[in-house]
Amino acid sequence: xxxxxxxxxxxxxxxxxxxxxxxxxxxxxxxxxxxxxxxxxxxxxxxxxxxxxxxxxxxxxxxxxxxxxxxxxxxxxxxxxxxxxxxxxx
Numbered sequence: 001x002x003x004x005x006x007x008x009x010x011x012x013x014x015x016x017x018x019x020x021x022x023x024x025x026x027x028x029x030x031x032x033x034x035x036x037x038x039x040x041x042x043x044x045x046x047x048x049x050x051x052x053x054x055x056x057x058x059x060x061x062x063x064x065x066x067x068x069x070x071x072x073x074x075x076x077x078x079x080x081x082x083x084x085x086x087x088x089x090x
Contacts, residue, residue, distance in 0.1 A: 029063035030074050037079045 007013055039048050063071040 023067060025066040026063065026071060026074070029066055030071065033063055033075045034078060037082075041082070 063075050067074075
């Protein structure tokens with residue numbers, strides 16, 4: 001809560017608030033790809049195990065088409081860090 005108050009009272013943040021534009025398609029496909037990765041790693045049900053087959057890859061392609069090379073880092077960063085932290089690549 002304190003961080004929210006400090007950020008909200010920062011002049012530079014308030015001045016640039018209107019100029020920041022979030023790419024909704026990129027945000028959607030990155031979030032969906034991360035969800036697909038979570039389901040890929042640990043499915044909770046049989047239906048999730050079936051869903052994971054191609055959803056993660058389709059999201060990766062759509063993410064790349066929405067923003068280009070930037071999307072590769074945004075989508076690959078957290079899964080790679082997770083696999084490195086848990087030793088999932090062994």
